[in-house]
Amino acid sequence: MDLARSQEELQKLLNSNKIKGSSLGFVPTMGALHKGHLSLCHVASRHAERVCASIFINPRQFGPGEDLATYPQDTQADLAKLEGAGVDLCYLPIPEDIYPLGYSTTVDVGPVARPLDGSSRPSFFSGIATVVTKLFNRVRPDVAVFGEKDYQQLLVIRRLVADLDLGVKIVGAPIVREEDGLAMSSRNRYLTPPERRIAGELNQIMAKTCQRIEGGVPAPAALAQGREDLEAAGLRPVDYFELRSSVDLSPMPERELRRTEMEEARLFAAVMLGRTRLIDNMPVV
Ligand SMILES: Nc1ncnc2c1ncn2[C@@H]1O[C@H](COP(=O)(O)OP(=O)(O)OP(=O)(O)O)[C@@H](O)[C@H]1O
Ligand SMILES: CC(C)(CO)[C@@H](O)C(=O)[O-]
Ligand code: BAL
Numbered sequence: 059m060d061l062a063r064s065q066e067e068l069q070k071l072l073n074s075n076k077i078k079g080s081s082l083g084f085v086p087t088m089g090a091l092h093k094g095h096l097s098l099c100h101v102a103s104r105h106a107e108r109v110c111a112s113i114f115i116n117p118r119q120f121g122p123g124e125d126l127a128t129y130p131q132d133t134q135a136d137l138a139k140l141e142g143a144g145v146d147l148c149y150l151p152i153p154e155d156i157y158p159l160g161y162s163t164t165v166d167v168g169p170v171a172r173p174l175d176g177s178s179r180p181s182f183f184s185g186i187a188t189v190v191t192k193l194f195n196r197v198r199p200d201v202a203v204f205g206e207k208d209y210q211q212l213l214v215i216r217r218l219v220a221d222l223d224l225g226v227k228i229v230g231a232p233i234v235r236e237e238d239g240l241a242m243s244s245r246n247r248y249l250t251p252p253e254r255r256i257a258g259e260l261n262q263i264m265a266k267t268c269q270r271i272e273g274g275v276p277a278p279a280a281l282a283q284g285r286e287d288l289e290a291a292g293l294r295p296v297d298y299f300e301l302r303s304s305v306d307l308s309p310m311p312e313r314e315l316r317r318t319e320m321e322e323a324r325l326f327a328a329v330m331l332g333r334t335r336l337i338d339n340m341p342v343v
Pocket of ligand 1: 086087088089094095097098203204205206207208231232233234235241242243244245246
């Protein structure tokens with residue numbers, strides 16, 4: 059696997075015989091890699107002849123008081139994992155390479171970036187849209203793969219690519235989970251052993267809530283019960299626990315859902331467990 063630590067090295071490697079002339083899949087990450095990330099690399103290699111991954115902890119998507127300074131880093135292990143997953147090229151820039159002195163442009167994607175994480179983390183999606191635009195312009199991939207664990211991020215990127223004519227095919231990849239249902243996430247490393255023992259309840263309570271809605275319980279009652287269950291399990295405070303459209307995140311009607319509405323609806327959750335913020339989402343049916 060080749061390694062590029064700057065824009066210049068990246069361009070040299072993209073123009074090398076190994077990569078030039080082949081279709082290119084791209085997997086952007088923030089490192090501290092786990093099986094979820096590696097699954098995206100495998101999906102990318104099914105869509106393209108060569109695969110590039112990036113590792114960059116993007117300061118612009120962290121708000122004040124968030125975990126930028128402590129975000130987990132494990133670069134040597136990450137590089138070995140990417141190599142093992144058959145990645146051809148890893149781009150590992152430093153912040154100054156991405157945001158040189160005087161950098162000032164921000165990309166705002168609009169309504170799909172407003173609810174859920176966009177509401178709790180106000181500059182989060184503009185930071186993501188900005189860095190992804192820059193990474194796409196530098197890597198110029200044919201296809202890029204994003205995980206459904208960050209489902210709102212996936213929709214934001216699809217909107218960004220369509221609106222700014224970025225010409226990259228966006229592929230969503232399913233959530234990879236631990237045995238108890240916990241969605242794999244780099245931030246799960248923050249969990250203490252007692253916290254880790256209850257973290258899987260998030261997914262289990264979400265699944266139970268979806269079953270209740272499918273069984274005809276009106277959505278507001280099922281959501282209220284789910285919130286209660288989360289809090290009782292110690293998954294609190296609940297940041298959001300909401301049903302929204304899988305297509306554009308518009309809110310779903312607050313009543314018993316018709317079959318077509320149920321098929322469009324997705325449950326989104328974010329909760330705190332100690333100092334760790336867990337997110338998850340799943341289709342209702
Ligand atoms: N469990 C997972 N299943 C599928 N894709 C995942 C999973 N976890 C992360 N991804 C995807 O990997 C890409 C890089 O994500 P990132 O590096 O932020 O990892 P993360 O585990 O989501 O970290 P964080 O804890 O910061 O949310 C994103 O497209 C994200 O959706
Ligand atoms: C897409 C991304 C790499 C942009 O920094 C990040 O938000 C992530 O890892 O999901
Ligand atoms: N996986 C999304 C990146 C973040 O939470 O900052």
